[in-house]
Every structure is written in structure tokens, then in C-alpha cells.
Amino acid sequence: MTAADEARILDPRPPLDAPTRERAAVTASVVICVYTEQRWPQLCAAIDSACAQQPAPPVDVLVVVDHNEALLARLRARHQDDPLVRVLPNAHAKGLSGGRNTGAEAAHGEVVAFLDDDATAEPDWLSVLTSGYDDPSVMGVGGRTLPVWASGRRPGWYPEEFDWVHGASYRGMPVGRARVRNVLGGNASFRRSAFAVTGGFPSGIGRGAGTTGAAPGGGEETELCIRIQQARPDASFRYDDRAVIHHHVPPERERFRYLCRRCWAEGLSKAQVTAQVGATDGLATERAYVRRVLPAGVARGLRDVLRGQPDGLGRAGAITAGLLITACGYAAGLRARRHAS
Secondary structure, three states: OOOOOOOOEOOOOOOOOHHHHHHOOOOEEEEEEEOOHHHHHHHHHHHHHHHOOOOOOOOEEEEEEOOOHHHHHHHHHHOOOOOOEEEEEOOOOOOHHHHHHHHHHHOOOOEEEEEOOOEEEOOOHHHHHHHHHHOOOEEEEEEEEEEEEOOOOOOOOOOHHHHHHHOOOOEOEOOOEEEEOOOOOOEEEEEHHHHHHHOOOOOOOOOOOOOOOOOOOOOHHHHHHHHHHHHOOOOEEEEEEEEEEEEEEOHHHHOHHHHHHHHHHHHHHHHHHHHHHOHHHHOHHHHHHHHHHHHHHHHHHHHHHHOOOOHHHHHHHHHHHHHHHHHHHHHHHHHHHHHHO
16 A cells, blocks of 8 residues: 555656666566465465576575574575575564565675565566666666465455555556655565665564564555655655566455455554654655545445446445554554553
8 A cells, every 4th residue: 555656657668678678787686585384385486486587587586584494494405406596594583574684685686676475476577677777866666566366366345456455566556667655565676775775674564573463564665665765865766567476365365354454454554654754754655545546446336336236335345444444553553652652
């Protein structure tokens, strides 16, 4: 829910061979963070897709294991003869932020790209991402994430406006190439130098950080992007929808209960982010999302009902419920911070 739906389009799509021309100018590493063996098939597919990038592979692929010795040993055995893949333990506090910072610190490329452990990248994914660094002011480039539903299809009640809940791109994001406030972490890249400016992803925010109880948190990449822009006012971020990955959506994430949990956690995370960077920057694109994208989604769902599509009512209801739950989570997060201080 954090990409800019008000994004300013930079230019028409460049020729398809543009990423190839730029690829030689920028070296890139790929970081994949993992914490559980339950995703082993998806993880192996993710690593293999990162290694198979065209027209040239990344400088290195770093698989960072989040405090799981059994998984660390299993991955090292799988890649013991692979010079491209390095398997590393998370050198920081438990959680996704610590794993990402570990990967960024060990990376050899000028650009560090992050790929989720349950996603696979198109062969030209990295080439498209790195082509976006033609301007020295660009500190990060993100791409498009398409859902792969475990059930084989999108549930009829599930609104595209809330695809961020399961880690995919959502309705309201830019089309083509655009400036954005922040990239989305599952399909994103940063200049390695940006980590030196800011110290990397924040601890205490995001998945596995222990800040939201059992709820699946997020928001660490939003906070990082805003801090980079605050430290360097000339810094910019781009989105390019040709940099495509396919993200697995397990059955539990197809359920309304998970959407509610994730919306609550997002509200809590937003409270943490605004405490770090301020509400003006921390909620700028969310205001546009709430004012424009969500009302349009509700109206679309109700129109579908009138056209004889009953699932439209479910989508309109899910949007309304998701917004209210997120707002309540945000209010609860602000209240908790006030009491803590």
C-alpha cells in the first residue's frame, strides 16, 4: 500500500534493447532472504531464476538465512560447488531488515537487487532494473510483481486494490516507467552507496522484527526510501513495470482473515514509519491511495453488482473493511507510541 499512485510518468517506454545497452555500465548483486524450509521449492526456484538472468548473470547471488542453522546447512550443501551463489547467516538482529542489511553489506555489485524467497524473476528482470540507473540521482528502482494464486485463480471477492497484502503490485500503481516515493521490497533494487548514506533498513520495523506480535508487518522499504530522500534531497526512485517477478500466494493468504491481519499490521507499521520520518512524508502517497484509488474500487465493485456480478459486492466490502482495519491499526500504533513515550 506504499507505492505512489500519483507517480509522474517519466517518458514513453524505451526500446526493448535499452536495458541491454545499459547492463554493462552497472554491476548488480541479488539478495534473497529466507527464514523457513517450508518454502524450499519456491526458494530453489527463486535462486535459479536469479542465476539465469540475461543477457548476463548478476555479479553474485547472496542467500541470507535468518537464524536457521538447519536451513543454512542445507543451502550450503546445495550450492557448495556454485561460484555464483553465496549462502550467509543473518549477521544482524532477527528479521527481514537484518537479513537485507547483511546481504547489502556483502554484495559486490554497484546495485543490490532484492528478490523474495517465494518469487521467480523473468530472465530480463535484472537487466530492466539496472537500466533505470542511467541518472546518478536515482537511488532505487522497483518492478512489477504478479501474483501466482495457489488455488489457480484470484478469489472473486479479492480486490486488486489490496494485492499489496500478499506482496504483489496493486491497482493504483503506475503504468510504464514512473517516479515513485518508494519501491516495494519484494521486487526492488538500490544503489549500494545508498546504504552508506542511511545505515540500511531500519531494525524494529517490518517482517520478523518482533514489533507487531504475530501479525505480518512491513513498511521497512518505505522508511528507507524516505530517509534516503531526506538525507539527499536530489535522490529519486523509479518504477518500471517491465521488471517482472511472479510471487507465490499460498492458500492462507487468499483468505479474508489474512487480509484483515495484514491490514492491521500495515496500520501499526505506518505508525512506526511516521514516527521515524514524519507524517508528511510517511503518508503522502497513502493519502492519494485512500482518496482516489479506494473510492474508485468501491464504486467499481458496486457497478459490477448492477451488471449481474455478485462478487463485486464482496470486493467493495473488502476494500471498505481493509481501509477501516488499517486506520484502526494506525491509531492503535500511534496510541502505543504515545504511551511508551
